Amino acid sequence: MENELIQWLSQPGLTHYLMIGALLFCIGITLVLTRRNVIMILMGIELILNSVNLNFIAFSRFSVITLDGHLTALFLIILAAAEAAVALAIVLNIYNRFKTIDIDEISLLKG
Amino acid sequence: MELTTLLFYFFSLLTIGSAIFMVFSKNIVHAAFALMFTLLGVAALYVLLFADFIAATQILVYVGGILILILFGVMLTTKGFTDNLKTLTTNLRPVSVVMTLVAAGMIYVLLTTTWPVAEIAEPEGTITGLGTLLLKEYILPFQVTGVLLLVAIIGALLMATKVKHQQ
Amino acid sequence: MTWLESLPLAVFVMIPLVIILIYALFAIWMERKVAGFIQDRLGPMRVGGWHGWAQSFADLLKLIQKEDIIPAEASKFLFRFAPFLMFAASYAAFAVIPFSSAYMGSNIDIGVFYLLAITSLLTISVIMAGWASNNKWSLLGAMRTAAQMVSYEVPTIMAVLSVIIVAGSLNLMTVTEMQSGNDTLGFLPNWLIFQNPFLLVAFVIFFISILAESHRVPFDLPESESELVAGFQTEYSGMRWAMFMLAEYADMLLLSLLGAVLFFGGWNSPFGGFMDGPIWGFFWFMFKGMILVFVMMWIRWTLPRYRVDQLMYLCWSILIPLSFINFVLIALWEMLF
């Protein structure tokens, strides 16, 4: 039993990476749920995207499908970049209008 | 234990540790720098997964781009130094309890599932394959992402300049 | 598998460090000598005899003795960490530089892409240092640096990409190897800069961009003394400051060497087969790099500093469009010939 555990620990495989991905995902969700600052929420989203990427790469490494996972991750990264750029532009607009980026106070439906 | 195993644990710890630090950090800039460590750790994990190109892209785009954008956002939306950078945390306890449970559940699922693992020989480098794939099978997504990026840049610029006009 | 690669790993990876340290000592002295000569002075003359060659050692000794001051309101960990991150980023990038035909830290396929990626950590470390100092000069300097480096990364990458489409590989060793020989126009070395007229423009863009990326004059806004004291370095003293200087000089060398690889044939001898070989290769490579470093110093003591808006104007309105056009033209040239 113990030997097995050590064996399992000493050879990081797919499960290990998936576990890290899962943990990152949960932490990302926690950030998104607990923080009221828009930028912090953005950071949480980046974490979630990273965990997804990690999963893609891990599957791509440990399974027969080889490079498609990489490509998906690549597209995800590009998407994240575009998302961050637009999101930050929006945040700046919000800040200019409301003078705050606390998400609870930005509750007007009408501009 | 092999060096790669040690590195794996080191970078996993770095990734998860700084991510957890982000959750409990009061200071938004500290959180942003913790995010940097997370991203670097993830990039290192990519390298351990033989995804060198993705790892480099991760550093270039995330660390060199998005993170700096975020930091700029922080600096532009708060007025300067440490005191103004505190962020509110709400529902931290219930959320963290729930998320711990969720994480435990997920890990349980991951551990009990048998994944169809195919142990392949270490690839010599992914860049040729990626290039070929991008310009053959994935040419359409590639083009679409290009257009998307262009649109995003234009949109962001437009919004930013609009802000100026309002002022 | 050359004899160099059979060295123990620790020694193998330390080679660039030795090179950087020796270079930094030399370059600091050289910078002051160049400044002196250009201003009709002599520069340091007293330490160590001939032309004050030991001046850098004296400086180093002084820096080691200095008190290490950390501002009370600083963010302690980040403050301490930033100089090391900066140097680590500079140093890590040396892994893919082919110092000679026999030595290259890591012969990976994505070579130059990795280099560009890892140097973007410099920007982060600058912001980290500036913010952690909790000083308005530092913060302003850091934000300026970040803006400048992020902006100038685009023309740099475009210029590098222009070379890459001619060379056909991201691996710098391959790029160097394909520049061997001596047959461009029959008498010129087979270097990339002589192979394509648009690569000359690419080189100009590249050189301007690396000036800005390593924040040298005329783009040294992060440290503009007259306005920002010393930018993000304001609060640093002693060895921490020395780390910044080391990183800065290492960055300068790195980008100069990159320029030497991409445009001037890396470790190839300018005389074809004459004076060729691993040792000569190393000599030629460093020689080319040092010439670019010298030009950087020469420019430093010639041109005044740009204003922030001029800097951004130059990047976004001139260099980036020019580099894109140039990129397309180079691609066309490659297709046609």
Add this chain to the structure above:
Amino acid sequence: MVHSFKQGWQTLKSIFTGMGITIRHFFGPSVTLQYPDERDVLPKLARSKLFVNIDDCIGCNLCARACPVNCIDIETVKAGADVDLGKTSNGSQKRLWISRFVIDMAKCMYCDLCTYPCPTDCIYMVQEYEYSDFNRDNLVYKFSNLTPEKIAEVKETARIEAEEAEKKKAEEAAAKAARASKASDSRPSSVPGAARGIPGSAKGIPGKAKGIPGASKGVPGKAQGIPGAAKSIPGKAKGIPGAAKGVPGKAKSIPGTAKGVPGAAKSVPTAAKGVPGKAKGVPGAAKGVPGKAKSVPTAAKNVPGKAKSIPGTAKGVPGKAKSVPTSAKSVPGKAKSVPGTAKSVPGKAKGVPGKAKGVPGGGAAKVPGKSTAKQVPGKKPPKENKDNNTD
């Protein structure tokens, strides 16, 4: 579009032009001098450090007076009559021991004004400019080559001589006063007028000087005045010694000073003139002013002896201004007014006597003249001389 290309081209061109200039300087010769190893040649008239060739110095104090920042401090002591100090390189006779010659280079402003008045060219700027120091006291340069023992000895001699001279003069004055009182009953009231006339004659006519001495009650006071005169007119020393001869007891001290200070000779006569009339009157005044009373009587006693000595001095001395103060001492009232004039017009000895005249009458009685009163009785005069010198 075309415009921006033009601009870009011009930018590039100007950058290359600038870099061409700097590279030319890079290869050009450097203008630096490796200072401690090589030095620039100083211009001939460079002003750097002051130097005094003390062997040539006659102690005239002209440099110290010329100095706008008072960085030169000289103290001299009269040499005895029998001591020959030798001559300077340009032939001037030295008559003073230079007990102190100090230049504070920390104060010096390198104006070079002190070197011009020097009659023997013994003070000048040398081409040495590296004398910075951590201690400010090290910037005070001492040039006097006398040992402390020697200085003490010299001072003692000078003091004794001065005292003796004083005594002599006092005796002379007393004798003359006695004579005068007998001879001129009509004069007493007209003293002031007489005073004027006499000085004038003293200058122009040596012979008259002799006659005047009889009146010279004020002699003791003269000791002080004389030194001052000495400074301005070194060359006139000759006449005074002659005067010295005639004075019996106390006369000695005065002659001693007389030698060193030619100008003093003149002063004596002036005072003398005014004195005769006053001689009579003064005693009276003396009563009214306790402090002064003493001095005057003393002088009166000595008068006879002094008569001789004074005439001798009278002949040669141009700088009468100094002399006046001397007389003032004997007559308390005069002290104040006269010194003032003395300072302003050293060379104009003539004018001073005139002022001297007015003073004796009322002045004496009214103004006790602190300084003079005290000095007169005492044997201090020699010391006082020194003080005056340093003025």
